[in-house]
Amino acid sequence: MARAATTSDAFNAIAEPQRREILVLLRGGERPVTDLARNLGMTQPQASKHLRVLREVGLVRVREAGRQRLYGLDAGGLRPVHEWVGGFEQFWSESFDRLDQYVQELKQARQEGSPDDDDQ
Amino acid sequence: MARAATTSDAFNAIAEPQRREILVLLRGGERPVTDLARNLGMTQPQASKHLRVLREVGLVRVREAGRQRLYGLDAGGLRPVHEWVGGFEQFWSESFDRLDQYVQELKQARQEGSPDDDDQ
DNA sequence: CCATCATATGCCCATATGGGAATGCGTCAA
DNA sequence: TTGACGCATTCCCATATGGGCATATGATGG
Known part of the structure; x- marks a missing residue:
C-alpha cells in the first residue's frame, strides 16, 4: 500500500498545508474558486483539486451561485x-x-x- | 512534487492511523518497540519505521535501556x-x-x- | 447563437509512502 | 566465544499524490 488517501480522513486532508490555508481563508466567509486560488498563490486547477479533497472529506461545502461555485467552511x-x-x-x-x-x-x-x- | 513528507509536520505524522495508535498507547507509559508492534498487530519493522517518523517530528523520545529502546510520548x-x-x-x-x-x-x-x- | 468567464477533469511525471522480507548490529546470557 | 534477542535499516513494489498543462463543461452576456 501507499499512503492513506487524503480523502480518507480529516486528519489526512488537513495534512496538506495549502488545504489548511484554504480552510483558514474560508473562515472569513464563502469564496469562489478563483478567489481562493489568487489569494493563496496557486493555480485554479490546484485550488479545485484541493477543494475537491476537502469536499469529499466534508470540510467544505459548495453552493452554486450563477457561474460561480461558492465554497464555504463546514468545520464539523x-x-x-x-x-x-x-x-x-x-x-x-x-x-x-x-x-x-x-x-x-x-x-x-x-x-x-x-x-x-x-x-x- | 509528491505529497509532503510525513516527517515534515506533526500534521503529516499523525495522518497515519497506526501512528496515532502508537501515540495513544504511549500515553500509558514508555514501551519497547516489540511491545508496541505486538499490541498493534504490526510487524516489528513497521513499528520501527513509524516510530522513526514520530521521532523525527519530535512526538516521541527514545531511551536506551539495555538491549531495549523504550519509546515515550513527547506530546508537545x-x-x-x-x-x-x-x-x-x-x-x-x-x-x-x-x-x-x-x-x-x-x-x-x-x-x-x-x-x-x-x-x- | 457565439464569445467568454468560472470550474472541473484528464494526463503525464517525479516522489515518497507503507507493506513485506531479509539482514545488519549491538547487547545479554551461558 | 557463541547464540539468541531487540531493533533499525535496506530493497523492491504498488499506489496516490501534487504540480503543470490542456481541455471539457456550464452559465452569462451580447
Whole structure:
C-alpha cells in the first residue's frame, strides 16, 4: 500500500498545508474558486483539486451561485481531530503536579459545553 | 512534487492511523518497540519505521535501556495542531453566544492577513 | 447563437509512502 | 566465544499524490 488517501480522513486532508490555508481563508466567509486560488498563490486547477479533497472529506461545502461555485467552511469534521489531539493535552501541560487543576478545567469545559456528554 | 513528507509536520505524522495508535498507547507509559508492534498487530519493522517518523517530528523520545529502546510520548508537538484546529471551534459549536469572541478572532485574522482583498 | 468567464477533469511525471522480507548490529546470557 | 534477542535499516513494489498543462463543461452576456 501507499499512503492513506487524503480523502480518507480529516486528519489526512488537513495534512496538506495549502488545504489548511484554504480552510483558514474560508473562515472569513464563502469564496469562489478563483478567489481562493489568487489569494493563496496557486493555480485554479490546484485550488479545485484541493477543494475537491476537502469536499469529499466534508470540510467544505459548495453552493452554486450563477457561474460561480461558492465554497464555504463546514468545520464539523474538524471536531474529531480536535478531540483526539485534545486527549494529549495533559501530556504537554508541563507540571503533572497540577493534575488536579487540569481536572478542574476539564469539568469546567464540561459545564460550558453542550449538555450532551459522552466520553471516549 | 509528491505529497509532503510525513516527517515534515506533526500534521503529516499523525495522518497515519497506526501512528496515532502508537501515540495513544504511549500515553500509558514508555514501551519497547516489540511491545508496541505486538499490541498493534504490526510487524516489528513497521513499528520501527513509524516510530522513526514520530521521532523525527519530535512526538516521541527514545531511551536506551539495555538491549531495549523504550519509546515515550513527547506530546508537545501536538500542541500546534490542537491550537490550529481549535481555531475552528467556533464554527462547529453551534451556540452563537460566543459570537463576540468570533468577531475578535476575525479581526485578529484580518490584521495578520494581507490587506489585499477584493470580492467576487 | 457565439464569445467568454468560472470550474472541473484528464494526463503525464517525479516522489515518497507503507507493506513485506531479509539482514545488519549491538547487547545479554551461558 | 557463541547464540539468541531487540531493533533499525535496506530493497523492491504498488499506489496516490501534487504540480503543470490542456481541455471539457456550464452559465452569462451580447
